[in-house]
Amino acid sequence: MVKIHNFGAGPAKLPEEVYDIIKDELTNFDGTGISLLETSHRSQTYFKLNTEIQDVVRRLLNVPSNYKILFLAGGGQGQFAAVPLNLISRTGTADYVVTGTWSDKAAKEAKKYGKVNLVLPPTDRFTGIPDVSTWKLDPNASYVYICTNETVHGVEFDSIPDTKGVPLVADMSSNIMSKKIDVSKFGVIYGGAQKNIGTAGVTLVIVREDLLNQALPICPSILDWTVTAKNDSILNTPPMFAIYVMGRVLQWIERKGGLDKMAEMATKKSSLVYKAIEESNGFYYAPVAKNSRSKMNIPFRIGSPEGNDVLEKEFLKGAEARGLIQLKGHRMVGGIRASTYNAVTVEEVETLVNSMKDFHKQHSK
Numbered sequence: 435m436v437k438i439h440n441f442g443a444g445p446a447k448l449p450e451e452v453y454d455i456i457k458d459e460l461t462n463f464d465g466t467g468i469s470l471l472e473t474s475h476r477s478q479t480y481f482k483l484n485t486e487i488q489d490v491v492r493r494l495l496n497v498p499s500n501y502k503i504l505f506l507a508g509g510g511q512g513q514f515a516a517v518p519l520n521l522i523s524r525t526g527t528a529d530y531v532v533t534g535t536w537s538d539k540a541a542k543e544a545k546k547y548g549k550v551n552l553v554l555p556p557t558d559r560f561t562g563i564p565d566v567s568t569w570k571l572d573p574n575a576s577y578v579y580i581c582t583n584e585t586v587h588g589v590e591f592d593s594i595p596d597t598k599g600v601p602l603v604a605d606m607s608s609n610i611m612s613k614k615i616d617v618s619k620f621g622v623i624y625g626g627a628q629k630n631i632g633t634a635g636v637t638l639v640i641v642r643e644d645l646l647n648q649a650l651p652i653c654p655s656i657l658d659w660t661v662t663a664k665n666d667s668i669l670n671t672p673p674m675f676a677i678y679v680m681g682r683v684l685q686w687i688e689r690k691g692g693l694d695k696m697a698e699m700a701t702k703k704s705s706l707v708y709k710a711i712e713e714s715n716g717f718y719y720a721p722v723a724k725n726s727r728s729k730m731n732i733p734f735r736i737g738s739p740e741g742n743d744v745l746e747k748e749f750l751k752g753a754e755a756r757g758l759i760q761l762k763g764h765r766m767v768g769g770i771r772a773s774t775y776n777a778v779t780v781e782e783v784e785t786l787v788n789s790m791k792d793f794h795k796q797h798s799k
C-alpha cells in the first residue's frame with residue numbers, strides 16, 4: 435500500500451509518536467491495570483491527568499495566572515452558544531467580526547441570546563480581513579468576537595486587533611498551538627481539539643477570571659464556564675479520552691520544541707504551497723489576500739479563479755493515487771484545500787508540492 439499523507443481539515447492528522455503512546459497506554463493506563471476508557475472520572479488517576487493537561491496548556495501558551503483553563507464538550511459549535519450565554523448579559527449586545535463560515539455561524543447562534551452587531555459589511559466572498567480602521571465597533575458591546583483562522587476559507591488574522599478595552603473572544607479551533615500568542619490580549623480563547631491538537635470531543639477554553647459569574651440564567655450548566663471552572667472541568671463525565679489525547683499531543687508539541695518550533699514549521703510548510711501556487715502562472719489560484727493567508731488551511735483553485743471541476747477532480751484523483759488524501763475543498767467553496775497542521779511534516783508537504791508541479795506540467799501543453 436502507498437504511504438498515506440493526510441491533509442484533511444479535521445478531524446485531522448495526529449503525530450505518529452502520539453499514536454505509539456496511545457497504543458502503549460490503551461489497556462493499562464498509568465500502571466492501573468485498566469484502560470482510561472473504563473476509569474472513573476472521580477478517580478485520583480483522572481484528577482492527576484486533568485491537572486497535568488491544564489499545566490501543559492499553561493506552559494505552552496504562557497497563560498497568565500488570572501485565566502482559567504477549561505475542558506468542555508459540545509465541540510467548537512457548543513462554544514458558539516456558550517460565548518453569548520456566558521458573556522452577553524453585561525450589555526445585551528456583542529460585536530461579531532465575520533470573516534468566513536465559522537464566524538458567520540457563531541454570529542447567527544449568538545442572535546438567539548442577544549443583539550448582534552456585524553462589524554463588517556455582509557459578504558459571501560471571504561478573501562481577507564478588512565483593516566481594523568474600517569471596523570464598525572460598538573463601544574457598548576459586551577465583547578468582540580473573531581475567528582483567528584477561518585478553516586473553510588483559509589483566512590487567518592496576522593495580528594491581534596485592538597478592541598479598545600472591550601473583551602476579545604477568539605475561536606482558534608484551527609490555529610491554536612500553531613504559534614505563540616499573547617493570551618493577555620484576549621478575554622476568552624477557545625478551540626475544538628480535532629483540528630490541530632487532538633481528536634473530536636473536547637474543546638479547550640481559556641477564560642479570564644473577571645469574565646466569569648455573568649452567565650445568563652438560562653445557560654445550561656455544562657456550557658457554563660463559571661460552573662465548569664468551579665468543578666475543575668469535572669462537573670459531569672468529561673470526554674476523558676479526547677482530553678487525554680489532546681494532552682499527549684500537547685506534550686508532543688513541547689518535546690518538539692514548543693510553539694516557536696510549530697510556528698517555524700507552519701511558515702515553512704505553507705510557504706512551500708503558496709510558492710508553488712504563485713509560480714504556476716495562474717494555473718493554480720489562491721483566492722485569499724496575501725496578508726490574510728492561512729498557514730494552516732490553504733484553499734486553491736485550478737485552471738481559473740472560479741476553478742475547473744474537471745481539472746480539480748482529476749487532480750484529486752491523481753493525488754489520491756500518490757497517497758495524498760482529504761484534499762477536497764469544503765463543500766461550500768469547492769476546489770482544493772490543503773491543511774498543514776502541526777502533525778503534517780515538511781516532507782509530506784514537499785510530496786504535495788511535487789504532485790502539484792507534475793500535474794501542472796501534464797496540463798501545460
Ligand SMILES: *Cc1c(COP(=O)(O)O)cnc(C)c1O
Nearest residue numbers: 509510511536585605607608626
Ligand atoms: C471546525 C471548526 C468549528 C466547529 O467545530 P465542531 O467541533 O465541529 O463544532 C468551529 N470553528 C472553527 C474555526 C472550526 O475550524
